[in-house]
Amino acid sequence: xxxxxxxxxxxxxxxxxxxxxxxxxxxxxxxxxxxxxxxxxxxxxxxxxxxxxxxxxxxxxxxxxxxxxxxxxxxxxxxxxxx
Numbered sequence: 001x002x003x004x005x006x007x008x009x010x011x012x013x014x015x016x017x018x019x020x021x022x023x024x025x026x027x028x029x030x031x032x033x034x035x036x037x038x039x040x041x042x043x044x045x046x047x048x049x050x051x052x053x054x055x056x057x058x059x060x061x062x063x064x065x066x067x068x069x070x071x072x073x074x075x076x077x078x079x080x081x082x083x
Contacts (some may be wrong), residue, residue: 042078046070053083 001007003016025031036045050066066081 036078038078040075040077042076043070043072043074045078046076046081049081049083053081058083 003019004013008016026034036042038045046066047070050063050070053063053066062083066083069079069081
């Protein structure tokens with residue numbers, strides 16, 4: 001279904017309605033890259049680095065403390081996970 005299809009429930013419809021604008025911005029001339037905020041989007045970065053650690057085959061004695069640091073609330077800073 002298209003992002004503006006009326007069959008979407010209200011919440012996904014609101015989220016999906018932004019996608020065309022986001023894609024247009026990402027493909028705009030002059031846009032080179034995007035970074036996560038190191039102060040409030042750490043949860044994303046921290047989680048992805050733990051996943052990378054699993055994929056790299058790091059030992060559990062390194063991964064378990066990192067998982068414990070990642071298991072937190074939203075809007076946290078990027079943490080030193082020791083990975």
